[in-house]
Amino acid sequence: MSKTQTTCAVYSCNTSKAEAEKKAASALSHAELKAEIRRLAKEKNAVIMAHYYVNGEVQDIADFIGDSLALAQQAAKTDADIIVLCGVHFMGETAAILCPDKKVLVPDPAATCSLAESCPADEFAAFVAAHPGHTVVSYVNTTAATKAVTDVVVTSSNARQIVESLPEDAPIIFGPDQNLGAYINSLTGRNMILWNGACHVHARFSVEKILALKAEHPDAKILVHPECKGPVVKLADKVGSTAALLKFAIADEAKEFIVATESGILHEMQKSAPEKTFIPAPPDDSTCACNECEYMKMVTLEKLYRCLRDEQPIVTVPADIAAKAIKPIERMLSISKQLGL
Numbered sequence: 001m002s003k004t005q006t007t008c009a010v011y012s013c014n015t016s017k018a019e020a021e022k023k024a025a026s027a028l029s030h031a032e033l034k035a036e037i038r039r040l041a042k043e044k045n046a047v048i049m050a051h052y053y054v055n056g057e058v059q060d061i062a063d064f065i066g067d068s069l070a071l072a073q074q075a076a077k078t079d080a081d082i083i084v085l086c087g088v089h090f091m092g093e094t095a096a097i098l099c100p101d102k103k104v105l106v107p108d109p110a111a112t113c114s115l116a117e118s119c120p121a122d123e124f125a126a127f128v129a130a131h132p133g134h135t136v137v138s139y140v141n142t143t144a145a146t147k148a149v150t151d152v153v154v155t156s157s158n159a160r161q162i163v164e165s166l167p168e169d170a171p172i173i174f175g176p177d178q179n180l181g182a183y184i185n186s187l188t189g190r191n192m193i194l195w196n197g198a199c200h201v202h203a204r205f206s207v208e209k210i211l212a213l214k215a216e217h218p219d220a221k222i223l224v225h226p227e228c229k230g231p232v233v234k235l236a237d238k239v240g241s242t243a244a245l246l247k248f249a250i251a252d253e254a255k256e257f258i259v260a261t262e263s264g265i266l267h268e269m270q271k272s273a274p275e276k277t278f279i280p281a282p283p284d285d286s287t288c289a290c291n292e293c294e295y296m297k298m299v300t301l302e303k304l305y306r307c308l309r310d311e312q313p314i315v316t317v318p319a320d321i322a323a324k325a326i327k328p329i330e331r332m333l334s335i336s337k338q339l340g341l
């Protein structure tokens with residue numbers, strides 16, 4: 001048998017095995033899948049963390065749900081042996097950098113992020129090199145390699161406060177989200193140089209469609225994530241991170257809210273305030289009523305089950321990149337702690 005045939009035979013064997021295992025997972029009922037996930041998590045001392053944007057059924061089975069800041073804070077302090085990060089790849093990388101002694105798993109390694117992808121590390125490093133003397137502030141939605149050329153990481157929960165903590169005359173580069181960067185510039189009066197990146201989900205909200213919804217629901221308050229474009233942000237009654245929008249929706253006296261961020265957050269909003277009505281703001285380019293991140297929605301119960309069962313795929317970050325990337329992440333966690341965030 002030729003080498004090629006051997007490889008093909010092995011591939012075909014592995015493929016059949018993978019398909020059989022996939023079928024086995026699909027053969028489990030929903031209830032059995034959930035029970036198996038919890039059993040495996042307990043048996044393996046694994047903690048399941050989920051971002052607010054993943055499917056509701058994955059959020060419901062997680063030990064912890066949160067936004068990017070909260071997930072990083074939880075990862076930094078967990079005593080679990082395994083962290084399963086139900087979110088997109090950069091979130092798994094952040095956990096792996098913070099917890100080099102733990103096994104970090106992601107249910108689907110193909111779940112990336114258009115914002116992180118809009119800032120290739122080599123191009124960003126050249127941009128940084130072209131602006132000597134600038135403090136480099138990077139949004140957490142970046143690859144580990146981009147974080148490695150960053151001075152301090154921020155999330156939408158702490159970006160304003162961290163930028164304000166820098167000396168007033170400090171020249172700053174902010175990447176990769178130009179919409180968030182422009183919003184922080186408007187709040188702080190800084191004149192940060194912005195990388196030209198964006199999240200395809202938040203960038204496609206439509207002013208016209210939100211105004212049409214507002215006409216139908218005149219008492220609804222409009223909640224907007226700062227990754228949205230400026231004209232959408234201007235419509236907001238509240239601008240904030242997913243965690244901040246959730247907190248506002250729970251505490252505010254309004255009964256209806258139009259929500260302009262990824263629609264996964266509506267699951268937790270509705271659970272936390274069942275008496276209120278949450279209306280997803282639609283994107284401008286489709287007939288769909290809500291705006292979903294297809295990467296976040298790649299994380300399913302079946303994939304979570306297989307990932308825990310097989311302890312694969314593991315997220316790894318090359319040691320030289322991790323050694324550089326951990327500094328701006330720890331700086332963010334330290335400033336956030338000082339500020340009580």
Ligand code: SF4
Binds near residue numbers: 112113114
């Ligand atoms: S919603 Fe946007 S920023 Fe968030 S993971 Fe998806 S592509 Fe990335």
